[in-house]
Amino acid sequence: MKKIVTSTLFAWLSLAAYAQGTYDASKIDASLTKDAVAVVRTEEQFFDFKNIGSGQLDYKIAITVLNKAGDDFAEMAESYDKFSSIYNIKATLYDATGKKVREYKSADIRDMSMISDYSIFEDNRVKLLKFYSTTYPYTIEYSYSQDFKGILSFPSWRSIKGYGIATEKSVYTLQKSPSVNLRYLASANLKTDSTKNGDKTVYKWSSINVPAISSEPLSIGFDNVVDWVKVSPNEFEYDGTKGNFNSWKNFGDWIYKLNENGNTLPLATKQQVQNLTKDVKTPKEKMRILYNYLQQNTRYVSVQLGIGGFKPILAEKVAQVNYGDCKALSNYMKALLNEVGIKSNLIVIGNGMPGLNPAYSSMGQANHMILSVPLPNDTTFLECTSQHMPMGFIGFDNSDRNVLMITEDGGKLVHTPAYSAKDNFQDRKTKVNFAEDGTAEINIKATYGNAQFEDNFGMLLIEPTEQRKKINQSNDIPGAELGSFKYEQANKAVPIMTEEINLKSNQLLSKGGDKAFLTVNLVNRRESVPAKLDNRKTYFAVPFSYQDLDEINFVLPKSYTIEFLPKDISITSEFGTYTAKFVAKDNTITYTRTQSMEAKKFPPEKYNELVDFYKKIYQADKQKAILAKAP
Structure with a gap:
């Protein structure tokens, strides 16, 4: 008996020790x-x-x-x-x-x-x-x-x-x-x-x-x-509904049925729509008026209750409360267009996600809804949750991907518009006037389009004190003191905004003896280069294709002459292109820089080549002109 008890105790202790060390x-x-x-x-x-x-x-x-x-x-x-x-x-x-x-x-x-x-x-x-x-x-x-x-x-x-x-x-x-x-x-x-x-x-x-x-x-x-x-x-089977996910067509059929009888507008809203569009001739202009009406009279609020996470709030309800989530606002816009005889389709989309997989339909590949308006020879996609974005601009997180159009015949895969590098532009002109003591007055005028408009659009929505703070935080011009500034979107119908900034600095010329050195790229320098990676694992891409155009004119003090100007630079790779040109005329240096990048997907083994491309740009952006001061 003693031996049995001892053996049992030993086994228990061994098991406990194993559990403790797992x-x-x-x-x-x-x-x-x-x-x-x-x-x-x-x-x-x-x-x-x-x-x-x-x-x-x-x-x-x-x-x-x-x-x-x-x-x-x-x-x-x-x-x-x-x-x-x-x-x-x-x-x-x-x-x-x-x-x-x-x-x-x-x-x-x-x-x-x-x-x-x-x-x-x-x-x-x-x-x-x-x-x-x-x-x-x-x-x-x-x-x-x-x-x-x-x-x-x-x-x-x-x-x-x-x-x-x-x-x-x-x-x-x-x-x-x-x-x-x-x-x-x-x-x-x-x-x-x-x-x-x-x-x-x-x-x-x-x-x-x-x-x-x-x-x-x-x-x-x-x-x-x-x-x-x-x-x-x-x-x-979900919340009293049944459906089938074995094809995108059937997926879209479920969404379509969830929205049946959800497009009815109150009589007052119908009358408002008719009054707004009664003298308008073209469907495109009617759409523009009604999109502006949507933006001015509704706001985005997420609603995720049961089937409401997938089924839009009734258009009639949105008209009463003036808010809704992406589904409700897209459906409401659909109802407004329907009132003037313009057909539209809800679009299920993955905002910031890969496009829908054509071979595999399922929940979880999308997180957003927008609207498509197919007019003759012109289909317009509408982002209905923004009170500020121009009609037809859906943002780079919605662009160039497979999405699901909801029709009376079920779902149909379509592709959203792609924005090219030239579409996503930054066009900036800078003028620098030097006084004899080396102090410079700097005027910067920039225009941003599409994705670069989207990146900078927030500046239009904040107070001047916050604008000033953000300008100072992002400013890399040595010794610059911020003066006046202005942000404007002159035409609310297009995704283009302008920026104008005025600064002063007395640190643009670094002196050595009777020479002065001027870094010619004043406003758009690459300031760092990512480290190379051995055995990189993941594919890579820039967030969106873009093109930067910069022109800087330096008007030099009369007491200085141009002793040295860098040679023109041109860099071409599969990732993009870069040029820098330097021209001297009279007492003015004109520097032009272009950089265009493509948002293509590249395999891991190409990454160190991208680093080399960035390193060349980094070195090109540091080029200096040498000025000589007259005795």
């Missing part, structure tokens, strides 16, 4: 801690797709936080709404050796609304727990179950959770009953295990020992270098 940080392979701030020790995600309207998720994860930079990963933040519930939450904190430090209770977990800064109505909630430790490394572990009553999408999965976080082991298992169908889209090299569990089909995806990836400049390709899978139901 998350021992010293046992993490060195290849996983390299470039990592945290390591996922284990992740288990099991989703049971029971029938068209219900499913259950069981989830467990343990993350070892290696240093303070990884503290952002020490958090449980799991969302739910009125169509799902989260329960059976367990959470534990471990020290560096894997010893349990704290087991959290229900009272430690916050249950709070997820109302966004831009939302007024939203029924999403979150179960939130922030783990804290004063020593590193430490490990967090939590698990929960979640039931769904209405399924539009399934949990997605990646082999690693983000930049700077490695994975020891992660498994995603999805089980479906024979009564339902699904589709999945996976990365090229990810293996899918498919087995049978009785009459149910089980899919499994996993990753083991995946090193961390560092964030890289201009990166657009995280999903090109990690394994991932996205899963979507074919048929679904």
